[in-house]
Amino acid sequence: MVTKSSERILIANVLVSPAHYIGGQRVSSKKTFTVISPIDESVLGEVAAGGEKEVDEAVSAALKAYPEWAALGPKGRGVYLRRFADIVESRVEELAAVETASNGSLLESGRLRVMKRAAYNIRFFAEWAETLKGKSWESNGTQYSVLYQPSGVSALITPWNAPLMLTTWKVGPALAAGNTVVVKPPEWAPFTCSLLADCAEEAGLPAGVLNIVQGIGEEAGAALTQHSGISRISFTGSVETGRIIGKVAADRIVPASMELGGKSPLVVFADSDFEAAVKTALGQYDNAGQVCLAGTRILVEESIADKFLDAMKEGAKKIVLGDPRNIETDVGPLITREHFMRVQGFVERAKKQGATVAYGGKVSEKLGGLYFEPTLFVDIPEHAEILKEEVFGPVLTFQTFRTEEEAIEMANNTEYGLAATVFTGSAERAQRVRSAIIGGTVWINTFFARDLSAPFGGSKKSGIGREGGDFSFDFFCNIQTVAYKAGSFTS
Numbered sequence: 001m002v003t004k005s006s007e008r009i010l011i012a013n014v015l016v017s018p019a020h021y022i023g024g025q026r027v028s029s030k031k032t033f034t035v036i037s038p039i040d041e042s043v044l045g046e047v048a049a050g051g052e053k054e055v056d057e058a059v060s061a062a063l064k065a066y067p068e069w070a071a072l073g074p075k076g077r078g079v080y081l082r083r084f085a086d087i088v089e090s091r092v093e094e095l096a097a098v099e100t101a102s103n104g105s106l107l108e109s110g111r112l113r114v115m116k117r118a119a120y121n122i123r124f125f126a127e128w129a130e131t132l133k134g135k136s137w138e139s140n141g142t143q144y145s146v147l148y149q150p151s152g153v154s155a156l157i158t159p160w161n162a163p164l165m166l167t168t169w170k171v172g173p174a175l176a177a178g179n180t181v182v183v184k185p186p187e188w189a190p191f192t193c194s195l196l197a198d199c200a201e202e203a204g205l206p207a208g209v210l211n212i213v214q215g216i217g218e219e220a221g222a223a224l225t226q227h228s229g230i231s232r233i234s235f236t237g238s239v240e241t242g243r244i245i246g247k248v249a250a251d252r253i254v255p256a257s258m259e260l261g262g263k264s265p266l267v268v269f270a271d272s273d274f275e276a277a278v279k280t281a282l283g284q285y286d287n288a289g290q291v292c293l294a295g296t297r298i299l300v301e302e303s304i305a306d307k308f309l310d311a312m313k314e315g316a317k318k319i320v321l322g323d324p325r326n327i328e329t330d331v332g333p334l335i336t337r338e339h340f341m342r343v344q345g346f347v348e349r350a351k352k353q354g355a356t357v358a359y360g361g362k363v364s365e366k367l368g369g370l371y372f373e374p375t376l377f378v379d380i381p382e383h384a385e386i387l388k389e390e391v392f393g394p395v396l397t398f399q400t401f402r403t404e405e406e407a408i409e410m411a412n413n414t415e416y417g418l419a420a421t422v423f424t425g426s427a428e429r430a431q432r433v434r435s436a437i438i439g440g441t442v443w444i445n446t447f448f449a450r451d452l453s454a455p456f457g458g459s460k461k462s463g464i465g466r467e468g469g470d471f472s473f474d475f476f477c478n479i480q481t482v483a484y485k486a487g488s489f490t491s
Contacts, residue, residue, distance in 0.1 A: 009045040012097035018047040021197035023061030024207025038104035038333040050215035055223040058211040062153040062180035065208030070150040070178040074129040081126035084203040089119035102189040104332040107325045118168040125172035143486045148477040150178030152231030155224045160186035161290045173472035182211045257465035261390040262418030265411040266295030270304045271425035278311045285374045289394035295421045305400040333370035343393030350386035408436045417459030
């Protein structure tokens with residue numbers, strides 16, 4: 001049980017608080033939940049489980065801190081946020097180790113890229129806010145200007161597949177905009193968000209500016225989104241949870257931005273850079289396929305399909321499935337036993353519906369546990385569930401097409417629209433296909449290129465809203481239009 005707010009537990013040789021962070025203080029709860037490491041299914045610790053009481057305390061602290069934080073202006077807030085980013089960056093090794101222990105992501109990737117990106121998210125939006133200029137113009141004798149104003153307290157609900165990076169993706173712009181925040185971390189991997197609170201405290205962020213309430217989604221998450229003190233809701237997660245949050249937001253008339261699931265296509269034409277396309281296709285197994293943007297539906301032009309499939313089979317043999325702490329590992333475990341069973345269920349149902357396993361398709365015989373083999377399905381019936389629903393595991397499907405029109409039709413044959421990847425040697429075809437595919441982001445001859453200036457979000461069931469650059473501030477701010485008669489001032 002968590003009985004004292006000062007208690008810490010040791011994870012990957014790092015001391016981490018299992019308590020909430022509310023109003024600049026560590027706060028315990030009578031209830032706890034257990035966090036398991038996917039690496040070996042060992043218990044990492046008991047974590048404080050918040051509910052209505054803790055959420056109300058956190059929102060109250062955020063509301064109390066809001067006026068002074070908002071009044072600092074972008075430059076004043078930027079001083080704190082740059083220091084915050086610097087401290088996050090200084091703790092990259094610790095953060096990466098704890099996140100790997102928590103969610104099974106590759107340690108080397110966390111050390112070299114993901115944790116540094118978390119720091120960059122904070123720094124980028126702090127700097128962007130300082131340069132954000134609303135439009136000004138004159139029309140019919142009236143001078144107009146558009147101003148960005150803080151909106152209040154933001155509720156930020158984050159996922160488990162990249163918990164720290166995706167938390168700072170929301171925290172960065174929300175705080176830079178002048179809002180205060182309450183974060184509900186993922187219950188399956190909450191520990192790096194707890195360390196983020198330590199970084200904020202070390203950076204001297206005023207008490208109540210950043211609050212973290214841990215807990216189960218149905219309890220802490222529900223209480224947070226329903227709280228009357230919340231002015232914005234930003235959520236990344238499943239479509240099912242998104243529907244629930246959307247209904248709550250609609251009932252309260254609160255703006256909500258939601259990045260939900262994906263079932264993205266990776267379209268390969270015969271004139272592509274073959275080796276680059278194969279490498280990218282195999283790269284969709286990154287993080288054990290637990291990536292919302294993953295191009296899980298591999299669509300290949302018929303004339304090169306056999307060669308491409310053979311290349312994927314050969315490449316799959318070289319993928320190292322193993323302990324994510326080892327530098328030679330390419331793919332680690334699935335996050336929890338519950339999620340493992342979900343992925344396994346998709347695979348078994350696909351087999352029963354007539355799809356053929358080209359490779360993989362089962363738990364690793366060598367490793368056992370939560371280590372599921374990189375899997376590829378071929379000869380898939382059109383009605384098969386595996387072509388329609390997000391698996392969120394190391395499972396890809398392989399289909400062929402003959403014409404550009406057929407490729408586009410297949411790419412769009414899903415209720416999702418988060419992203420798409422297209423490989424072709426023709427600039428003209430790239431433009432045609434790009435404009436016809438429904439997706440929030442379309443990569444051409446590349447994958448996972450992300451510039452924080454660009455809008456990010458999904459179409460159809462993949463979400464509502466866009467974040468990044470000005471788009472983040474369009475969401476987190478109240479946009480005010482000021483109109484006054486030109487020349488009406490005497491001094």
